[in-house]
Amino acid sequence: MATLKEILTRRPVAATIRLTVPAGGARPAPPVGPALGQYRLNLMAFCKDFNARTQKYKPDTPMAVTITAFKDNTFEFTVKSPSVTWYLKKAAGIESGSGRPGHVVASTLSVRHVYEIAKVKQSDPYCQYMPLESICKSVIGTANTMGIQVVKDLE
Numbered sequence: 001m002a003t004l005k006e007i008l009t010r011r012p013v014a015a016t017i018r019l020t021v022p023a024g025g026a027r028p029a030p031p032v033g034p035a036l037g038q039y040r041l042n043l044m045a046f047c048k049d050f051n052a053r054t055q056k057y058k059p060d061t062p063m064a065v066t067i068t069a070f071k072d073n074t075f076e077f078t079v080k081s082p083s084v085t086w087y088l089k090k091a092a093g094i095e096s097g098s099g100r101p102g103h104v105v106a107s108t109l110s111v112r113h114v115y116e117i118a119k120v121k122q123s124d125p126y127c128q129y130m131p132l133e134s135i136c137k138s139v140i141g142t143a144n145t146m147g148i149q150v151v152k153d154l155e
Contacts, residue, residue, distance in 0.1 A: 011074070014039050017067040023057035026050040039069040046075065053079050062086055080124050084142045087117045098147020106147040114139045114150055 017035050026032050028043040036043055046067070054063055067077040089095070092107035118135040121127050127135055140150050 011070040011072060014069045014071045017069060019065050019067070020062050021050065021065055022059065023054035023061040023063050024051050024059050026054075036067070036069075036075075039075075040073045041067075041069055041075050042073075046077070050077070050079065057082075078125060080126075081120055084117060084121060084139055085146060087120065088139070088143050088146060088148055091117065092148050094148075097145075101145055101147035104147055105149045108149045108151050109143060110151060110153055114143070 017039070019031060019035055021032060026047040028047060032047065033043055036046055050065065054061075057063065061082050063082060064080040065077055066080075067075055069075050085097070088109070089097070091113045092109055094107050096106075098104045098106035114136055115132075117139050118132055121135055121139070122130070122132060143150050
């Protein structure tokens, strides 16, 4: 339960904005500019903070960001690691998944690749308290829906 002080000091939320922005590539141009501009948020402050937080990733890595805009024109944002599908496509070396998953195999990956992707995803705020085994099962499920076959060892 929230205490009375926390309830009284909460700021009213104007909107929650979800964007996919390339790592280190936030600029006040579309798609970031119009999305933040309509809530009168400071574009340059967001761009500088976002680029500083994502400089450890390779450039042009698609990062999911959730921005909470408050009514007093301030904001907070959380950056998540790239999607599992992006990691799977990079690991398999393919542009897109299979058109007919379950019938046509687009590529194969080893369990070691799945484990490494799960380790990276474990740092996400939503997967923080999930066991690594559960995250691995989720990654394998995503790979299957993309037509990527997961094998014990690559020959």
